[in-house]
Amino acid sequence: xxxxLVCVGRLSRAYAPVAAHYAQLLRPYANLEVREVAxxxxxxxxxxxxxxxxxxxxxQVRPGEYTVVLDRTGMEFDSESxxxxxxxxxxxxxxxxxxxxGGALGLDGRLLDTADLVWSLSKxxxxxxxARCVVLExxxxxxxxxxxxxxxx
Numbered sequence: 001x002x003x004x005l006v007c008v009g010r011l012s013r014a015y016a017p018v019a020a021h022y023a024q025l026l027r028p029y030a031n032l033e034v035r036e037v038a039x040x041x042x043x044x045x046x047x048x049x050x051x052x053x054x055x056x057x058x059x060q061v062r063p064g065e066y067t068v069v070l071d072r073t074g075m076e077f078d079s080e081s082x083x084x085x086x087x088x089x090x091x092x093x094x095x096x097x098x099x100x101x102g103g104a105l106g107l108d109g110r111l112l113d114t115a116d117l118v119w120s121l122s123k124x125x126x127x128x129x130x131a132r133c134v135v136l137e138x139x140x141x142x143x144x145x146x147x148x149x150x151x152x153x
Contacts, residue, residue, distance in 0.1 A: 001143075009037075023136055026143065054107065065098045074120035077119065083141070083142035087146045102128060
């Protein structure tokens, strides 16, 4: 299984160790790649920032892979349901999953329109760097659930 995260911005020193921890836990189960695109300065205006970041994201997306976009308007899942959703896609021959995470202003709506799934982590608002850590942790948990392995530790 291949997991790709396409993310706006780099992680700060506060979040990087957490993301690295879950990436390390995931690697025995999946080929994990994190692709980062540059954040556009917020002073350029919300719509322009989203459009420029979306253009950069599109250049990193692999055609044909199951594409999950993170957005507050998406579907919420518990960990078991997320695991089941991914397992179902694998049964249909899809072994590549890509997760798109926006920057501070979120994502351009056109990215949501082209996604196979729009996923909301919660009704709560999270900083985009924390959201990346949560996605990595939930992917690790989903893989362990699918394999019938314990995932609480």
